[in-house]
Amino acid sequence: MGVGMHIVYLGFAGSIPIEAEAGVQLVRLERFAGVLAGCHLAIEALKTPTGQTLYDARLDLMTRVDGFTPIGHCSSPDPREAVRQAFDAAERLLGDANRELRRSATE
Template sequence: MGLGMQIAYLGFAGSARIESEAGVQLVRLGRFDDRLAGCQLALEALRQPDGRVMYDARLDLMTHEHELTPVRRCKHADPLVAIRHAFDAAELMLDA
């Protein structure tokens, strides 16, 4: 059985494109399914003083024992890049 994922959008409405990218990135963690039950991804739109929007991706990994392990937060102007960086960080953490 594959890993599960919950996605929360804060400050903006999500999109099919974002959900698709998150699903693609989740597949990368499949090789760790002996240690992981799933993950929770929160993507928040943060308005900057100059009017720009930065996206903060927060990824928590959930073990089979229902323990959450946070991955470092990743911010970027493009939400898809923020998501990719969060999953990059998760892979590095799990490989260590």
């Protein structure tokens, strides 16, 4: 069974290309399925003072050990790029935690 994901759009309707990008990025986290129960992705459209739309992606991981683990906000004028940045940060965090666990097991 794979890692599940719930997506919420705030301030805009979302789109199939954004959901497709999130699905592609979720595949990157499948290798952590032993510790990752699922994730919640929120993408919010924000207006800057200059009127430009900026997309803020927030990814929260649901781990089997620690429960809820929030990943920092990632923003970009391109919502797909904001999603990629959020998953980059999650992959780094999970990879670091995985390496730390392996190191502890060998000591």
